[in-house]
Amino acid sequence: MPESILRVRIPGLDLVHPVMNASGILGYEPEHIDRMYRWGLSAIVTKTITPTPRRGYEAPIIIELPSGGFLNAVGLANPGKERIPDIVSACRRIGLPVVVSVGGTSENEFLDVASIAEESGANAVELNLSCPHTKGYGMDIGSDPSNVRSVVKSVAQSLKIPVYAKLGLSDNVVKSSEKALEAGATGLTLINTVKAMYVDVHSLKPVLTNVMGGLSGPPIHPIAVRVVYEVYRELKPVIIGVGGIYDWRSAAELIAVGASALQIGSMLALKGKEIVAEVLRGLERWVREKGAKNISELVGAALRS
């Protein structure tokens, strides 16, 4: 049987097509997992899990912006590492590969959560080194390339499953990417939300309780394209591209600058299976139009033309 032109194989993940959910968009209750299966995603990425449960910030934690996109500061609310086995087996039951997103404040915390993910049967882990709004986590670690190196090294040398480092917008993103790969990361997920804020001019107060949050959705897409392009140009790693995908064309753009697979966050939350179907239909047409046999032939094509 001829292989589907959208089939993608990246380390740890044999995907029927390139589109997964982005971490934080559903992903830790069994009913979320069933819903994502019905929406037609090719793999499930969990919410970032930390060693102990976190309640996150008080509402409002997410707003839709008049300028487009969303601003969120959820504060990494999650059920903690004890729930990982349940989440992984719920995904396994429906036959979807699962990537556990791992959070922590130190090498030991990352290793602790990642080890449980591996023991539970996850296909891969994604280290959240880029959440821009939770003190001591994410970007507080990931913006310093030497921290990226030590966290990735400690996890990658202990685990057998692939380790993806999720990095975000910082002046050091190319350097951090390089350090992550040197330290043993199998690939990179680029990018996370972009630190931003929104002020209500009537109350004269920031709208989010945390004051600052992460911007997501279409406004960050050109930033994601630039970051994926630059990192791919310099290092040619396996990249999972994420940031502002809102239609098939914006998805294709990330593939063209070097992403091998994709994640959709905000627009998935807003449109559900409609966006997955639209992206897949459009990507299939695009691959045929380009005369390629498989979408992987178009990875990084914009850097060759």
Ligand SMILES: Cc1cc2nc3c(=O)[nH]c(=O)nc-3n(C[C@H](O)[C@H](O)[C@H](O)COP(=O)(O)O)c2cc1C
């Ligand atoms: C409500 C919300 C929660 C998120 N939670 C996480 C998270 O737990 N871990 C993580 O790595 N990224 C998290 N993200 C970032 C997304 O995974 C993604 O990188 C970002 O939203 C950009 O993609 P998008 O523009 O398609 O939404 C979250 C985003 C949103 C909007």
